[in-house]
Amino acid sequence: MNKKTFIIIMTVLSLCSVLITPFFGGSNLDFDSIINLKSDSPDYQIFFNLRLPRVILAFLAGAALSVCGMCFQSLFRNDLATPFTLGIASGASFGVVLYIFLGGPVLLITFLSGNSLAAFCGAILALAIIYSLIKVKQNVQLSDILLGGVAINFFFSSLILIFQFNSSNSKLGEMLYWMIGGLQVLGYDQIMFVVIFIAIGLVIIGCNLQEMDLMLTGEELAKSRGVNVQKVRQSIFLAVSMTVGAVVSVCGPIGFIGIVGPHICRKFVGPVHGILFWASLLFGGFFLLICDTMARCIFYPVELPVGLITSCLGGPFFFYLILKNKTY
Numbered sequence: 001m002n003k004k005t006f007i008i009i010m011t012v013l014s015l016c017s018v019l020i021t022p023f024f025g026g027s028n029l030d031f032d033s034i035i036n037l038k039s040d041s042p043d044y045q046i047f048f049n050l051r052l053p054r055v056i057l058a059f060l061a062g063a064a065l066s067v068c069g070m071c072f073q074s075l076f077r078n079d080l081a082t083p084f085t086l087g088i089a090s091g092a093s094f095g096v097v098l099y100i101f102l103g104g105p106v107l108l109i110t111f112l113s114g115n116s117l118a119a120f121c122g123a124i125l126a127l128a129i130i131y132s133l134i135k136v137k138q139n140v141q142l143s144d145i146l147l148g149g150v151a152i153n154f155f156f157s158s159l160i161l162i163f164q165f166n167s168s169n170s171k172l173g174e175m176l177y178w179m180i181g182g183l184q185v186l187g188y189d190q191i192m193f194v195v196i197f198i199a200i201g202l203v204i205i206g207c208n209l210q211e212m213d214l215m216l217t218g219e220e221l222a223k224s225r226g227v228n229v230q231k232v233r234q235s236i237f238l239a240v241s242m243t244v245g246a247v248v249s250v251c252g253p254i255g256f257i258g259i260v261g262p263h264i265c266r267k268f269v270g271p272v273h274g275i276l277f278w279a280s281l282l283f284g285g286f287f288l289l290i291c292d293t294m295a296r297c298i299f300y301p302v303e304l305p306v307g308l309i310t311s312c313l314g315g316p317f318f319f320y321l322i323l324k325n326k327t328y
Helices: 003-023 031-035 042-075 088-102 114-136 142-165 169-180 189-206 209-216 219-224 229-251 257-269 273-297 306-324
Strands: 107-109
Touching (some): 003 042, 003 257, 003 273, 042 189, 042 209, 042 229, 042 257, 042 273, 088 142, 088 169, 088 229, 114 142, 114 229, 142 169, 189 273, 209 219, 209 229, 209 273, 219 229, 257 273, 273 306
C-alpha cells in the first residue's frame, strides 16, 4: 500500500465513521425524525445534542493526541514517547482532583465546566514548570526535559494520592471516574473551546514540519542547514502542551492514542512529517471514534469510559514496543 492510498483510505474511513457512528448507542433512534429535522422529537435531541457532539469531540481529541504523539516521538526519537511525557496529564488531573476536593461550583463560565477549567489550569502549571526548565538551563538536552517530565508526573501523582486519601467516597468516585478518561459532552460549547486550542497547536506544528524532518537526521546537521533547533523545540513543546492540555481538560487523560496512531501510520507512510502529519491526524481521530463507539455499545446498558477501551487495546501494543525497543 503506497502513501496516497493509505491517506485516501483513512479519509474515507474517517468520513464514514463520523456519519455512521452517531446512530450507534444504547437506544434505537427514529431516523425519520432526524432526517426530517423534527426538533421537537426526543430522537432529534439525542442525536444532535448528545451523540453528534460526542462523535465530533472523539475525532478531534483522537486526531490531536495522535499528532502530538508524532511530534514527541520525533523529537525524542523514540517510539515510547507520548503526548503526556511532560507531565501535562498529571498536572491536569491534579487540577481536577484539587477542584473536586475543595468542592468548587459545577459551572464557572458558560462554555466550560469547573472540572475542565481546573484541568486546563493544572496542565498550564505543568507546562510552566517545564518551560522554566528550558529557559533557566542553558543548552538543555532532550534527556533533561524528559527527566523533568518524569519528575512532574511523580510530584503531581503524589499530590493526587494525598487528596484522594483524604476525600469522601463520593468525591473519590468522581475523581477516579474523571481520571479514566471519557467523552461525555452536552452540546457544542466545550467543543468550541477545544477546537480553538487544537487549531492553534496544529498550525504551529504544521509550520515546523520541514524543520522536524531535518532534526530527525541529527541536531548538528539541522543547525548546519539553518534550523534554529532550540526555537523549533520550544515551539513544538508549547503547541503540544497547549493542545494536550485543552483535550485533557474536557476528555480526561485518554492514554495510548499518541503511541498507537503515529507508530502505525509511520509503517505505511514513512517518517516524512509532511504526510505523516495528515496520516496521524486521520488515524487518531478514526481510532478514538471507534473506541468510543465500542465503549457505548459493548456492555449496554452500561457505558464504559473510553479510556478503558484505549488502555485495553494500547497496553499490549505498548508492551510490543518495549520488546521491540526501537529508537530513531
